[in-house]
Amino acid sequence: MIKTIKATKIYNQGRTNEVTALFEASVEVEKGCIAVLKGPSGSGKTTLLSLVGCQSKPNSGEIRIDGKRVSKLPDKFLNAFKRQYMGFVFQNYQLIPDLTVSDNIMLPLLPSGIVFKERIRRADELMDQFDLTKRKKFKVKNLSGGEQQRTAIARALINRGKILLADEPTAHLDSQLTDEFLKIVGRIKDMDYTILMSSHDAKVCENPLVDRVFEMKDGRIIQ
């Protein structure tokens, strides 16, 4: 389902502050599996996730999703592909603080022109599933960290894609909330999603739900 072949990402190429964030990283995640990118800060986990999530393009190498070479797709097709295939949970959730929970969750549906009733139905369903119904009219800035994370997950799932990418999803959670998060991940896996997460939390990496762990250091896959 997800395959990277010798993906390299260099930031500020040709400038004095050039950084090689990722070097020839090759990973493969099968359909329906949960994989974790493990490693310390600066090891290239977020960069690899952003390449897989089509948030940026590699300087060399390839990214393939469901057999398609997304790293070569033009911007217009790439956005349509993103909407169809994947949801992304960012490290700081990247919600829009002045919008309500419900509006934030529905944001990815706006470009598809899905009618309002259907958008509401899908959002209600996810809010119900992630225990956010009571907060649906709350502005996101007024939510707790756990609620914000659940809102971000709901937003990532509303397009009913096939892949969920999550960058350090438990970085801001305590032990109890981490357990809750892992339960949610289990439920998402049951929805036939392929999940790729980055984490340096042992509780996540060693969880029995996880099928595969890629260890990273200094921008390279070491195991």
Next chain:
Amino acid sequence: MNLRNRLEKQRNILDFSLQNLIRRKGKSLFILVIFVLLVSIISSILFLTGSLTREMIKSSEQLPDITIQKIKGGRQVNIESVYLDQIERIPGIEAAEPRAWGYFYLDSLNANFTIFGFDLSLLEAEDYETILTENTKQKNLTGKSQYKMAVGPVVYEQLKKSKMQETYLFFNPDWETSLPVDIIGVFKPETELQSADLMLLQTDAARKVLELSDDEFTDIAVYIPNPEEVDNIALKIRRAFPELRTITRSQIQSTYSSVFGWKSGLVLSGLLVVILAFLVLIWDRSGGLSQEEKREIGVLKAIGWDTEMVLAVKFLESLILSSISAVLGILVAYVYIYWLRAPGLREVFIGWSTIYPSFKLVPYIDLKYLMLIVSIAIVPYSAVSIVPAWRAAITDPDEIIRHNG
């Protein structure tokens, strides 16, 4: 995507744009207030210039086809009556009428009145109906004094204060006695822009007040039935009498246009600096977008929004904000010019005397002015807003979120 989805998408763009403007109340209001202020100032000047020019041109239609003045030493002097016969004999001229007019300075008011000589007996009863107000017309036709006059509304108010609203006594320290003139009427307010400081006296009385000798006039008004011949006849007069100057009606009209156009141009060019400063200010504020707005663009792109959709949202935001500003600015200008009568601005555009007309302009809004105002308001602002949004939208979402998250 079917038609229904496409329409829904457009509605979503509009909804999201409105939602953004409401979410950023502070910024939206700041821009709105400055914008309304700018548009209203520009609109006020254009409305005022347009109405004044139109009114002046309309009233100048009553002017003679050619006005003849005598020039001596580069300045206008009185013209002798001997010219009258010779001018009237030029083929194509229907009539040449001598005119007596000038100014009379009234020390107590620190103002000049315009004195104009006219044979009041030529006025028919219906003329009085047309030009004079109801409460004054013909009331003094049988007054005591030998001379009579009709006056402008502002003059009448001033004379009333001096308790001379029935008969005014013209006096000059050089004269042996004063000259009493009965006031037989007051011009209607519609004519105020021209008649505010006017005293329309019987010609004999005007000649006395202006101290014109028996064979002299101020100028000669020439009437020509065929408008095609006006310039040609003016040329003939100048060739026959090099000491005379001719002023055609069309020259006066173009002078009116250029005088107001020049004044408004001067004020508008000053304003151009303010408009530029406003645009630079918007541009300077994080390249038109705040850090939060840039982050939002990055997030929207990251969750699958197209660049075109992000730009459409930003364009609509600018369009809505600048359109509301343009409409409000135009309304404020309308109220300021036509209801409040342009306090602070009218002195720049009219008169040099301390007697100002009360200045009630007939609303006149030229479509080309509206187009100009709308393009000044909408086009530069939309461009200034769109460019930074476009820059953010074509950058990798990853990069924007990293730098602004």
